[in-house]
Amino acid sequence: MRVQVISDMEGVSGIVKGEQTTGGEALYEEGRKLYTHEINAAVRGAKAGGASEIVVMDCHGAGKGWTFNSLVPEELDPDCEYVVQEEWTEYTEFLERGCDAALFIGMHARAGTQAGVMNHTIFGRDFQNLWFNGRLVGETGINAALCGTWHCPVLLVTGDEAACSEGRELLGAGLTTVAVKQGLGVFSARMIPPVRARELIEDGAKRALSDLKAVAPYDPGTPCEIKVEYKNTAAPDKLRFRAGVERIDDRTIVSRADTWWEAWQQFYF
Numbered sequence: 012m013r014v015q016v017i018s019d020m021e022g023v024s025g026i027v028k029g030e031q032t033t034g035g036e037a038l039y040e041e042g043r044k045l046y047t048h049e050i051n052a053a054v055r056g057a058k059a060g061g062a063s064e065i066v067v068m069d070c071h072g073a074g075k076g077w078t079f080n081s082l083v084p085e086e087l088d089p090d091c092e093y094v095v096q097e098e099w100t101e102y103t104e105f106l107e108r109g110c111d112a113a114l115f116i117g118m119h120a121r122a123g124t125q126a127g128v129m130n131h132t133i134f135g136r137d138f139q140n141l142w143f144n145g146r147l148v149g150e151t152g153i154n155a156a157l158c159g160t161w162h163c164p165v166l167l168v169t170g171d172e173a174a175c176s177e178g179r180e181l182l183g184a185g186l187t188t189v190a191v192k193q194g195l196g197v198f199s200a201r202m203i204p205p206v207r208a209r210e211l212i213e214d215g216a217k218r219a220l221s222d223l224k225a226v227a228p229y230d231p232g233t234p235c236e237i238k239v240e241y242k243n244t245a246a247p248d249k250l251r252f253r254a255g256v257e258r259i260d261d262r263t264i265v266s267r268a269d270t271w272w273e274a275w276q277q278f279y280f
């Protein structure tokens with residue numbers, strides 16, 4: 012069984028402040044250790060659940076050379092391999108070869124979610140809102156659509172409670188979720204301590220892989236229209252010249268194509 016782990020930092024137990032997720036800050040070194048050990052818990056659970064090949068892809072923009080490179084290599088479980096990419100949604104090779112399941116670890120809720128710890132939609136891109144064929148989504152939706160492009164189902168989402176309910180709303184009740192904290196605000200939460208959170212994640216990963224059909228691969232639909240409302244006018248000013256992209260008001264564009272993946276590539280890269 013081939014399993015891709017897609018991970019982010021904001022939904023990890025013990026992480027609640029921006030300084031823990033920003034490369035170069037004193038608290039970042041603690042944050043990346045907490046992050047790495049939650050990944051290891053997922054890897055252990057995946058192995059126990061039958062995975063024979065596990066590839067971890069870090070999707071956290073920590074800044075500078077730390078972007079998509081927050082895992083501590085020295086402390087990573089030797090039973091996985093890991094990818095450091097340059098752009099979000101750039102690494103698709105493992106999915107293209109055929110992947111049985113994806114596990115999303117450390118997720119946060121989409122921009123504008125009350126009680127979503129560090130809620131946002133793609134760090135550094137100024138997204139206010141993002142819709143796939145009229146459906147409001149966050150990063151779980153983006154990663155799920157990426158996996159779904161190659162028919163890979165998402166079977167587990169971990170993070171704060173807001174991220175878990177966002178996952179269940181999008182992917183259905185068959186999704187296994189593990190909430191490791193309850194957001195109280197953007198930078199505040201009631202948390203399950205990391206040691207116990209890792210046990211829950213390990214167990215969740217194992218359980219999730221016991222039924223590969225529990226969740227259908229996510230497909231936003233064909234044809235596909237991706238709409239992005241930005242926080243300001245800069246991106247729409249540039250993107251209006253792209254083929255397949257239309258600026259529909261000062262801060263909003265739509266990208267239209269036959270499939271989600273084509274519509275995404277048209278404006279994102």
Ligand SMILES: [Zn+2]
Pocket residue numbers: 019020021070071072134
């Ligand atoms: Zn992140």
